[in-house]
Amino acid sequence: MTVRVIEVAQRVLADNDAVAESNRRRFHEAGVFVVNLIASPGAGKTSLIIKTMEALADRARVGVIEGDVAGSLDAEKVLGAGAQDAVQINTEGGCHLEAAMVRRALDDLALDEIDLLFIENVGNLICPTHWDLGQDLKVCLASVAEGDDKPVKYPEIFATSDVVVLNKIDLAEHVDFKRERFYEPLRPLNPRAPVFELSCRSGEGVLHWAHWLLGRR
Amino acid sequence: MTVRVIEVAQRVLADNDAVAESNRRRFHEAGVFVVNLIASPGAGKTSLIIKTMEALADRARVGVIEGDVAGSLDAEKVLGAGAQDAVQINTEGGCHLEAAMVRRALDDLALDEIDLLFIENVGNLICPTHWDLGQDLKVCLASVAEGDDKPVKYPEIFATSDVVVLNKIDLAEHVDFKRERFYEPLRPLNPRAPVFELSCRSGEGVLHWAHWLLGRR
Numbered sequence: 076m077t078v079r080v081i082e083v084a085q086r087v088l089a090d091n092d093a094v095a096e097s098n099r100r101r102f103h104e105a106g107v108f109v110v111n112l113i114a115s116p117g118a119g120k121t122s123l124i125i126k127t128m129e130a131l132a133d134r135a136r137v138g139v140i141e142g143d144v145a146g147s148l149d150a151e152k153v154l155g156a157g158a159q160d161a162v163q164i165n166t167e168g169g170c171h172l173e174a175a176m177v178r179r180a181l182d183d184l185a186l187d188e189i190d191l192l193f194i195e196n197v198g199n200l201i202c203p204t205h206w207d208l209g210q211d212l213k214v215c216l217a218s219v220a221e222g223d224d225k226p227v228k229y230p231e232i233f234a235t236s237d238v239v240v241l242n243k244i245d246l247a248e249h250v251d252f253k254r255e256r257f258y259e260p261l262r263p264l265n266p267r268a269p270v271f272e273l274s275c276r277s278g279e280g281v282l283h284w285a286h287w288l289l290g291r292r
Numbered sequence: 293m294t295v296r297v298i299e300v301a302q303r304v305l306a307d308n309d310a311v312a313e314s315n316r317r318r319f320h321e322a323g324v325f326v327v328n329l330i331a332s333p334g335a336g337k338t339s340l341i342i343k344t345m346e347a348l349a350d351r352a353r354v355g356v357i358e359g360d361v362a363g364s365l366d367a368e369k370v371l372g373a374g375a376q377d378a379v380q381i382n383t384e385g386g387c388h389l390e391a392a393m394v395r396r397a398l399d400d401l402a403l404d405e406i407d408l409l410f411i412e413n414v415g416n417l418i419c420p421t422h423w424d425l426g427q428d429l430k431v432c433l434a435s436v437a438e439g440d441d442k443p444v445k446y447p448e449i450f451a452t453s454d455v456v457v458l459n460k461i462d463l464a465e466h467v468d469f470k471r472e473r474f475y476e477p478l479r480p481l482n483p484r485a486p487v488f489e490l491s492c493r494s495g496e497g498v499l500h501w502a503h504w505l506l507g508r509r
Contacts, residue, residue, distance in 0.1 A: 115332045115333040115334060115415070115438075116332040116417050116438055116442060116445065116446060117332060117435070117437065117438020117439045117442060118438075143445055144418060144445060144446055144447070144448070145444070145445060145446075145447050146444050146445055148441055148444055148445065168418070168448060169418075170387065170416070170418040170419050197418070198332070198417065198418075198445065198446070199387070199416060199417075199418060199419075200333050200415065200416075201361060201385070201386075201387040201414070201415075201416060201419075202387050202416075202418075202419065218334070218437070220334065220435070220437035220438075220460070220463065220467075221332075221333055221334025221335075221437075222334045224365055225333060225334060227362070227363050227365055228333065228360055228361060228362060228363055228365065228415065229333060229361055229362075229415070230361070230362050231361070231385060243437070245466070246437070246463065246466060246467070249462070249463060249466060250437075250463070250493070251493075276467070276468075
């Protein structure tokens with residue numbers, strides 16, 4: 076029975092991968108660079124998108140697909156902050172985005188008017204891990220306020236991401252965050268991913284990250 | 293096909309409920325009051341358990357079941373902080389605890405030596421929502437550092453919890469947390485749940501919460 080469940084899960088993921096590849100082709104044809112942004116609830120995904128957008132003003136037109144269990148708060152926020160276009164996906168209880176949800180969202184998104192697309196995944200450090208959406212870059216965002224033990228406790232997402240962003244570094248002194256306890260388990264999990272430390276609140280480190288991202292495009 | 297998937301999910305949840313009921317009987321026979329603690333990664337679940345335990349020293353013997361994707365960091369922490377007994381469940385990628393996992397953990401837990409059992413769920417505001425573990429009290433823990441929009445964005449867990457704890461109130465001034473933006477959507481979602489504001493770091497509000505919990509036992 077266990078084996079059978081695993082086989083079904085694998086087929087579902089394989090189906091997802093096929094849709095993700097077709098999304099990826101569509102993005103490449105439109106010349107759009109795509110970031111899949113994964114984090115816990117409240118780590119600062121929307122803030123990172125807004126601050127990156129501001130840092131790249133006039134250098135990249137940004138679109139956003141917002142994934143949430145409920146509401147359209149974030150799509151309104153990023154549009155208010157100057158996103159070229161934004162689409163909200165409500166998963167209605169679902170704990171992660173899937174490639175087919177992104178494909179449907181693309182019907183409402185002006186791909187030819189943007190250069191950079193952020194897909195803000197549902198707030199969850201576990202379930203989105205193995206669902207390819209067709210992105211160029213899978214970014215794991217963690218915040219200092221969550222504590223320094225996240226790589227130990229949620230190893231898969233840190234191991235499989237292309238980049239790690241550590242947000243809210245302005246809070247480090249208020250929350251006993253020890254950098255060595257964060258980096259020591261992270262390095263063997265993922266020796267190649269660059270790590271960007273920044274604060275969306277103070278702005279520290281945002282330009283460095285935004286320019287690196289522009290360079291990857 | 294969609295309907296079929298839902299039916300399977302419902303049967304799985306019904307099976308879980310049956311095991312949860314048998315856990316609940318076992319807890320009641322042993323005279324143990326059980327809390328199912330649900331929160332985002334890094335909201336402070338382990339800290340809340342430790343601070344509550346300290347506040348109730350000599351008034352309640354505390355046991356802990358720790359649910360994590362990986363590692364045994366938290367079980368070691370709570371044992372070091374004076375828990376009477378602790379068992380670690382590793383879900384190996386799984387995004388929530390299920391009643392059957394708790395039932396297996398009970399084989400290793402000295403139920404007759406404790407009065408209060410905390411089950412620390414996997415860090416996740418979505419997936420643990422509908423999995424009864426046999427608890428007396430389902431507690432949703434949020435932290436000020438996650439922002440004030442959590443009830444809007446993760447309504448199900450706030451709607452179905454018996455108690456809401458708001459942690460890290462010492463950080464409120466550093467993170468633009470607006471109480472009215474937290475409470476306004478929370479109240480219609482869940483008019484009956486008491487809300488405890490506290491800081492595990494400063495200790496503010498912990499005694500009030502701990503004594504209320506002791507009274508519920």
